[in-house]
Amino acid sequence: MNRRLALAGIASALLALVSVGGGVVEAQTGPSCAAAKKKIAGKKDQKLLTCDSAAVVKGVSPDPDCQLKARNTFSAAWDKAEAKGGCFTTNDKNTIEGKVDAHVQDLESTLHVTGSTPSKCSSKKFKDAGKKGLCLLLCHGKAQKKGLPLNDPTITACMQKCRDKFSAAFSKDEAAGDCRTTGDANGVETKIDTFTSTVASMLPTGVVTTTTTTSTSIPGTRCCQATGACFDAAEPDAMVKCPLLHGTLAGAGRVCNGQTGTCGTQKVVGVNCCQCPANPAQFPHPQYCFDTNITSCGSVCTKTVGVACGPNTETCGGQ
Structure with missing residues (x-):
């Protein structure tokens, strides 16, 4: 599907994005923050499960003070x-904390945290x-900070x-005996994998579509550098529409880096993907989108965080 951008609509949306006191207001990029949050979530998960571990080995209920400390630290x-x-x-x-708490409660049920019989196993x-959950989230954070996709060999090795x-x-735990449950390694592992993912x-x-940190391209598309934003479009459309938007058509092989709002060598998710409606009389597709590192999509477009604009589907997060 080719991109047919509605000129008036996208121009007004882009103007709304950048017109703050006559200048462009750029948001900071977020890899370090997102990596830190992953680590924080993983640590809370580990600490709560450590509270459970301390209780089970004694055959008592988890210590509320231990749990409260984990929550306050988080x-x-x-x-x-x-x-x-x-x-x-x-x-x-609160949303992430809810996910952590639900996961811990799920494991407490699966591994039988309740019981008066002590169990070292x-x-x-x-x-x-708890160790595995934190470990996997640290791998995700490593990908975040280094700008690597999850299928990069370094990250897959980390997770493995x-x-x-x-x-x-x-x-080793089950071989020692006295377990409250047995044969549940695969089930527990699946729960952890689902939680961390x-x-x-x-x-x-941040990084999408690439398999390495070197340059990549989307076949049949070109990147248009507009004011404060960029988008990848089917080449015939990009060549016509980009100049009309007072944009600059990047060279072949360049793709939209949404973190910087510029055409570059690596496809990267921006702070925002802006999903914009269009007048059917002017535009044959129901919507269009573009990537930007500016914090607002204006009054016309809808913001989606952490996904890229799909050059073929015209949708944030699409292909």
């Missing part, structure tokens, strides 16, 4: 990370589960190391 660390600015997402502390299982350590530890997806990593 809250303070999260607020500190957001106060530094530059986050892809903000005001999401199950105590270690709780601790191992987390899984191998967990698997070996769980087998969910949290990571809610704290965008």
